[in-house]
Amino acid sequence: MHLLFIKQMNINLNQICKHFGKLQANDHISLLIPGGTIQGILGENGAGKSTLMKILSGFIQADEGEVILDGVQVRIHSPADAIQHGVGMLHQDPLDFPPMRVIDNFVLGQSGGLFPDWKSVVDEFKQLSEQFDFKLRHDAYVDMLTVGERQQLEILRLLWLGAQVIILDEPTTGISALQKQKLFETLKILAGRGKTVIFVSHKLEDVENLCDRVVVLRQGKLVGEQLKPFNTKNLVNMMFGKSIALEESKSHSTDRIAFELRDLSLEEERIQIQNIDLKIQAGEVIGLAGMEGSGQRPFMQACAGFLRPVHGRILVNGRDMTGMNYPAFKRQGVGYMPASRLEEGMIPGLTLSEHFILAGQQEGLFIDHDQWQEVTREKIRDYNIRGKPESPVESLSGGNQQRALLALLQQPLKLVLLEHPTRGLDIESVIYTWGKLKERCCDGAAIIYTSSDLEEILLYSDRILVFFSGKVSAPLSARGTSVAQLGNLIGGKDWARIKTGVGVTA
Amino acid sequence: MMKKRWLNLGFQLSALVLALGFTTLILLATKTDPWQAYKYIIIGSISSLRKFTDVLVSFVPLLLVSSGLLVTFSAGLWNIGVEGQITLGAIATTWVLRLLQDSSLAPGLIIALAMLAGMLGGALWASLAGALKTYGGVNEIFGGLGLNFVATALTLWLIFGPWKRPGIGSMSGTEPFPNTLWLPMISGFRLSLWGLGLGVFFIILIYFLMKGTYFGLRIKAVGKNLKAAYLLGVPTTRYLMLAFILGGALAGLTGAIQVTAVYHRLIPSISSGYGFLGLLVAMLVNFQAIWVAPIALFFAALNIGSIQLPIVLKLDSTLSGVLQGVLVLFVLLMDGVRQMITRRSGGAS
Numbered sequence A: 001m002h003l004l005f006i007k008q009m010n011i012n013l014n015q016i017c018k019h020f021g022k023l024q025a026n027d028h029i030s031l032l033i034p035g036g037t038i039q040g041i042l043g044e045n046g047a048g049k050s051t052l053m054k055i056l057s058g059f060i061q062a063d064e065g066e067v068i069l070d071g072v073q074v075r076i077h078s079p080a081d082a083i084q085h086g087v088g089m090l091h092q093d094p095l096d097f098p099p100m101r102v103i104d105n106f107v108l109g110q111s112g113g114l115f116p117d118w119k120s121v122v123d124e125f126k127q128l129s130e131q132f133d134f135k136l137r138h139d140a141y142v143d144m145l146t147v148g149e150r151q152q153l154e155i156l157r158l159l160w161l162g163a164q165v166i167i168l169d170e171p172t173t174g175i176s177a178l179q180k181q182k183l184f185e186t187l188k189i190l191a192g193r194g195k196t197v198i199f200v201s202h203k204l205e206d207v208e209n210l211c212d213r214v215v216v217l218r219q220g221k222l223v224g225e226q227l228k229p230f231n232t233k234n235l236v237n238m239m240f241g242k243s244i245a246l247e248e249s250k251s252h253s254t255d256r257i258a259f260e261l262r263d264l265s266l267e268e269e270r271i272q273i274q275n276i277d278l279k280i281q282a283g284e285v286i287g288l289a290g291m292e293g294s295g296q297r298p299f300m301q302a303c304a305g306f307l308r309p310v311h312g313r314i315l316v317n318g319r320d321m322t323g324m325n326y327p328a329f330k331r332q333g334v335g336y337m338p339a340s341r342l343e344e345g346m347i348p349g350l351t352l353s354e355h356f357i358l359a360g361q362q363e364g365l366f367i368d369h370d371q372w373q374e375v376t377r378e379k380i381r382d383y384n385i386r387g388k389p390e391s392p393v394e395s396l397s398g399g400n401q402q403r404a405l406l407a408l409l410q411q412p413l414k415l416v417l418l419e420h421p422t423r424g425l426d427i428e429s430v431i432y433t434w435g436k437l438k439e440r441c442c443d444g445a446a447i448i449y450t451s452s453d454l455e456e457i458l459l460y461s462d463r464i465l466v467f468f469s470g471k472v473s474a475p476l477s478a479r480g481t482s483v484a485q486l487g488n489l490i491g492g493k494d495w496a497r498i499k500t501g502v503g504v505t506a
Numbered sequence B: 001m002m003k004k005r006w007l008n009l010g011f012q013l014s015a016l017v018l019a020l021g022f023t024t025l026i027l028l029a030t031k032t033d034p035w036q037a038y039k040y041i042i043i044g045s046i047s048s049l050r051k052f053t054d055v056l057v058s059f060v061p062l063l064l065v066s067s068g069l070l071v072t073f074s075a076g077l078w079n080i081g082v083e084g085q086i087t088l089g090a091i092a093t094t095w096v097l098r099l100l101q102d103s104s105l106a107p108g109l110i111i112a113l114a115m116l117a118g119m120l121g122g123a124l125w126a127s128l129a130g131a132l133k134t135y136g137g138v139n140e141i142f143g144g145l146g147l148n149f150v151a152t153a154l155t156l157w158l159i160f161g162p163w164k165r166p167g168i169g170s171m172s173g174t175e176p177f178p179n180t181l182w183l184p185m186i187s188g189f190r191l192s193l194w195g196l197g198l199g200v201f202f203i204i205l206i207y208f209l210m211k212g213t214y215f216g217l218r219i220k221a222v223g224k225n226l227k228a229a230y231l232l233g234v235p236t237t238r239y240l241m242l243a244f245i246l247g248g249a250l251a252g253l254t255g256a257i258q259v260t261a262v263y264h265r266l267i268p269s270i271s272s273g274y275g276f277l278g279l280l281v282a283m284l285v286n287f288q289a290i291w292v293a294p295i296a297l298f299f300a301a302l303n304i305g306s307i308q309l310p311i312v313l314k315l316d317s318t319l320s321g322v323l324q325g326v327l328v329l330f331v332l333l334m335d336g337v338r339q340m341i342t343r344r345s346g347g348a349s
């Protein structure tokens, strides 16, 4: 079908400018992307990457500058307009999905026919879905999907709508290494067939593995360009204006038990987890590895009190919390940070300051705005958020929303549950954020987090639980595990050699 | 920021102009002189002190209902059940008045107790819709509609059954209360300063509640994103219920005032459509408490001003309803246009 057409589209962005109030988000950016290539876009949080991509895909309009597609200057007024021109964008935060079925969402935005031919649409959907080995069921409801799965759905939909140019704004943070590999293969095939792929990411190695060419944005300006093969050091320098090195992370594990699961069994629509025994020490960091949808989410939700276990007990600091709800867990010092930032984490339309008020302690009846303004300023400084107390949260860049989410977690906590804590953060901020999290460990908090980045899991965890379709490994020591081993386990290999479910305290 | 505010005002004003234009077209289509119609509306509402106090009589219930609806709206709730809540307020008030009218209690105390009962009745009726929503998963629109029907049926049953006038029950309602049990009126007018005072008091209260308190912020958070509010630590069920109860209490108070200050008895259509009109006001003000009073006053003026249209122009008095409805539609429309424009340039997606 349309995947077989060989048609190339050259993109020429000329002197694009965009400002928000006093802030110059895009400052005279010019960029030429030849058809059939994979163009990487790098830059620290708030550099202006998403803004530039939103302009190209019609979500917002540039103040100045031209978009020229195949030599023709075009005005792109809306995302629908963009797709007409063959430009499709995958959002950084795949939100705003109405509660409909996957397949309904899939046909949404299709032009032509009043009545979709369901059978052939479903067939095409399945066919596309298989190509990427996505485990999306066409009759599942979108609001039940994980962030990663929503991204998958969006990719399929854009391809199906016949996009010539596919823009992916940080697509790799929600999906597993294996799925990422598949995605990359597919993107390469697509490029081979003449499609243009624009890939925005913070992960240098992803960009280096995938892209043919890279540009770096910094404070709204285009500051550099490289062709394959890339010079990593140079790229980092362009992004941050200095070089950055990963440091060995220290363990703060103590021998006091902060959290305990006894013979816990969970059941959710698609997945069952059985007989987990686990003791986590205060100060310990536990990483959950596995493909999206392998059971990490129900596990986390049970630990936070959203999901009632069908069997077994949950103990926080020695107190039996089985069967209690989230507010009770929260009062016991359990904090939870969801993956979807603007959907579950924060409230679009309210300001940063109002978020800190909501998350904070009530004092009296009336809000002392000056005092909270001060509190917010402190958090902004402390977590390095680029924004003002009165900024509505939706106006923050993705990375800055993430920092705000982390800053909103109460202090102190006994157990911190984090879904993809560094999703969308640039390298510098990842290091900084883990510094902040480890400070909490120092104060005696235990951390359980998910991440699709195996390096991150190995670097920052003390122990690791691997999830594979509802099976949970015994905790593995992060020191004694390699990326390759972890990768195999996530893919369902080598499970015969490890114990499952039985927790051995390290 | 300043610029944005002016822009919003511009859009709202243009909505007003469009609504007037549209209504004018309708008038022209029915071969009525629009100037005459508008002139009579204005004359009919402010030409004399008597008329202006009548406007205020209509303003009080509208103000109270709209203040309550502002709270439920902010919590993201479509409190369609507000008509039933007014009715239940009126029923509860009538009940207490009937119960105590022959007692030796001071009349002032009886009135106060009856009005409190009215607030409770409204709150109770609202909390039913709230419980249906939060515990039963029934959308508040359907729950509210159902409860409205029940409330109307209950009123009719009471008027024609247990509370019927000596002799036969009639559509004109229950036996009027003696004027010792009326809210004090300004002599010679139908207006009760007590009612007006309560209306003004509550809109000010709601203004500060929504603007400056933890309660107001939490209600807003619940309305904008229930899930996130819950995760941030807001007890969402409690706040949804509180919004219903507060909105219902104010609707109940409206019913109480209609009984104690306007009709002095229970009549079949005691809510007089103020609930639905209040929904229009609440939609128009778009969560801003500061606008409730002026808009409610404007609507009340339209109500009263159009009363004499049938007599002088042979025009149905529902013209005010047309203008009010059209105005809301155009304001919503212009708001959509404004959002489309600002999204383009602001990119708040």
Ligand SMILES: Nc1ncnc2c1ncn2[C@@H]1O[C@H](COP(=O)(O)OP(=O)(O)OP(=O)(O)O)[C@@H](O)[C@H]1O
Pocket (backbone or CB within 6 Å): A020, A023, A025, A043, A044, A045, A046, A047, A048, A049, A050, A051, A052, A092, A386, A387, A394, A395, A396, A397, A398, A399, A400, A424, B346, B347, B348, B349
């Ligand atoms: N609608 C808006 N209103 C106000 N400021 C905005 C808006 N959208 C973006 N900004 C600001 O513009 C700057 C660039 O934002 P952008 O989202 O393009 O960054 P980014 O490079 O994608 O960052 P990240 O890596 O964190 O996603 C940020 O400082 C952001 O706060």
Ligand SMILES: [Mg+2]
Pocket (backbone or CB within 6 Å): A049, A050, A051, A092, A169, A397, A398, A399
């Ligand atoms: Mg971004």
